[in-house]
Amino acid sequence: MDQEKQLHPPAPDQALEQVAREQARSKRTSYVIKGCTIALLLVVIAALVALPQMFGGSNNNDDNNNRHHDNTASSPPPPPPPPVPSPHPSGPNTTIIRDTRLHQSFYGMDYTPHGSQYYEGCGVTLDAVLEDIKIMSQLTTRVRLYGMDCDQAGLVVQAIKLLRVDMGVMLTLWVDGNSTTYQRQYNTFWKFLQDHGADHVLGVSVGNEAVYRRQMEAADLITLMQDVKQRLKSMGLEQIPVFTTEIRDLKHLIPHEDAVLDNVHPFFAGTRPEDAADWTWQYFYDVDQYPTLIDAKGRMQETQAKPAIISEIGWPTEPAAHRVKGAVPSIANQQTLLDTFVCQANQRQLPYYWFEFKDQPWKAALFNETRESYWGLFDKDLNLKPSRIPKCNHNVHSWQKGNYTVPQPAPLPDKSSSKTTN
Ligand SMILES: *[C@@H]1O[C@H](CO)[C@@H](O)[C@H](O)[C@H]1NC(C)=O
Ligand SMILES: *[C@@H]1O[C@H](CO)[C@@H](O)[C@H](O)[C@H]1NC(C)=O
Ligand SMILES: *[C@@H]1O[C@H](CO)[C@@H](O)[C@H](O)[C@H]1NC(C)=O
Ligand SMILES: *[C@@H]1O[C@H](CO)[C@@H](O)[C@H](O)[C@H]1NC(C)=O
Numbered sequence: 001m002d003q004e005k006q007l008h009p010p011a012p013d014q015a016l017e018q019v020a021r022e023q024a025r026s027k028r029t030s031y032v033i034k035g036c037t038i039a040l041l042l043v044v045i046a047a048l049v050a051l052p053q054m055f056g057g058s059n060n061n062d063d064n065n066n067r068h069h070d071n072t073a074s075s076p077p078p079p080p081p082p083p084v085p086s087p088h089p090s091g092p093n094t095t096i097i098r099d100t101r102l103h104q105s106f107y108g109m110d111y112t113p114h115g116s117q118y119y120e121g122c123g124v125t126l127d128a129v130l131e132d133i134k135i136m137s138q139l140t141t142r143v144r145l146y147g148m149d150c151d152q153a154g155l156v157v158q159a160i161k162l163l164r165v166d167m168g169v170m171l172t173l174w175v176d177g178n179s180t181t182y183q184r185q186y187n188t189f190w191k192f193l194q195d196h197g198a199d200h201v202l203g204v205s206v207g208n209e210a211v212y213r214r215q216m217e218a219a220d221l222i223t224l225m226q227d228v229k230q231r232l233k234s235m236g237l238e239q240i241p242v243f244t245t246e247i248r249d250l251k252h253l254i255p256h257e258d259a260v261l262d263n264v265h266p267f268f269a270g271t272r273p274e275d276a277a278d279w280t281w282q283y284f285y286d287v288d289q290y291p292t293l294i295d296a297k298g299r300m301q302e303t304q305a306k307p308a309i310i311s312e313i314g315w316p317t318e319p320a321a322h323r324v325k326g327a328v329p330s331i332a333n334q335q336t337l338l339d340t341f342v343c344q345a346n347q348r349q350l351p352y353y354w355f356e357f358k359d360q361p362w363k364a365a366l367f368n369e370t371r372e373s374y375w376g377l378f379d380k381d382l383n384l385k386p387s388r389i390p391k392c393n394h395n396v397h398s399w400q401k402g403n404y405t406v407p408q409p410a411p412l413p414d415k416s417s418s419k420t421t422n
Contacts, residue, residue: 092126094162096134101384103391105342108142108170108353110312112360113152114380118184120362122150129155130162135382136357137165139389141399144311144353146208147174148188157196168202168399170353172245175207175224177215182224189228193237199401203241204228205261205311211248218249222256229258241404245311250287254295254306259406262288263312263355266337270325273315273333277340284310284350285412293411307351307406313341314355314375317385322371329371335386343392349407358382 113132115123133156136143145153153171160167171192173185189204206225210216221244229242241258254260264283266276288308296305315337316322316329323329345352359376363369378384 310352
């Protein structure tokens with residue numbers, strides 16, 4: 001991944017990058033056309049001057065770029081413009097190698113491509129995203145992103161289409177309280193819809209824990225959500241659910257959302273790994289599902305509660321010293337949560353996004369917080385960390401274009417015994 005960064009110098013701006021890419025593309029096309037025209041002329045001249053030689057010659061050319069240049073030996077004309085090197089001489093690599101250790105058991109997967117941090121100069125490539133999606137498509141049919149920077153959403157949807165895998169994408173417009181950041185996310189989102197359409201879009205989250213980080217008030221977040229919803233409606237895309245992803249102030253936010261997304265972390269609650277799944281069923285019901293039922297009752301026209309989704313659940317694997325009470329980072333403990341949560345959640349019809357696909361070493365560097373960097377099922381080099389991926393029926397997990405239905409678990413029977421955390 002470091003190598004990629006050197007190959008792709010920092011892009012100062014999303015738009016500039018796009019313009020540059022388009023210019024490069026049209027330049028490449030014009031070279032090819034010019035090259036072909038000159039080459040064609042050469043072939044005609046050469047054929048007239050040295051017809052016998054041409055048929056007698058045995059020039060082997062398997063390189064497409066040089067296909068027309070094989071007769072120059074007989075008449076020395078000025079050389080044609082050099083071919084522009086292409087990163088994909090024979091198209092991107094779309095070969096999926098099946099990994100028998102993997103099973104498509106996950107409802108969804110949280111994903112941040114390496115090199116998708118704007119402040120680090122981007123650098124993410126289609127090739128790298130393709131390799132990630134090849135693996136992810138063997139684990140799940142849904143992927144959730146955290147921002148629009150560095151064209152990450154565009155690359156993911158391009159990869160999904162190139163690989164012809166059946167996957168939907170949940171998008172996030174990252175909110176950090178800086179209006180420049182938001183404007184960049186916002187512009188990229190509309191451009192994304194223009195370029196790639198909405199077929200693979202499962203929904204759009206305005207922010208991720210922005211209220212929790214005190215970078216925005218719930219009321220302002222609601223205004224942003226309403227704006228996005230309004231504009232989608234004006235484009236005839238009102239079916240796309242709009243929401244935020246938040247762990248605070250849910251009761252203010254829920255009435256204004258199409259779905260409720262909560263990052264639910266038994267690790268930070270300090271549960272022992274063997275208790276983590278049970279803790280999660282209860283927390284999800286108390287904090288996320290029950291309030292949606294109340295909200296639906298409050299609005300008499302509603303026949304059904306809006307869906308609640310666990311947008312993050314997972315377990316860090318290191319460093320072991322950064323424990324939270326009974327919750328200790330380790331691969332064995334991550335395995336325990338996988339074994340006790342994934343198939344059980346599927347059976348309960350509880351929708352969740354596993355946090356997260358692969359390790360994010362940049363977080364340690366940026367936030368000086370090593371505990372945030374090692375939640376991956378895979379390490380940064382795509383080596384699988386746990387020894388077993390749960391294998392279970394994923395019928396309820398197939399994803400269908402344009403179907404925004406989200407399964408919901410049956411409400412837990414005993415609400416009275418539960419604690420209210422928010
Ligand atoms: C294409 O990618 C797969 C892994 O995804 C790899 O095994 C294979 O070697 C690659 N093929 C080429 C020609 O690079
Ligand atoms: C907001 O972000 C931009 C770059 O995206 C930066 O130039 C600016 O200083 C930031 N503003 C604040 C108040 O942090
Ligand atoms: C990073 O965090 C550690 C403690 O976790 C601290 O000792 C160290 O000084 C911090 N480094 C920086 C650059 O903030
Ligand atoms: C949408 O998907 C759900 C399962 O998630 C399924 O029960 C329902 O029939 C689907 N609706 C349509 C219109 O295909």
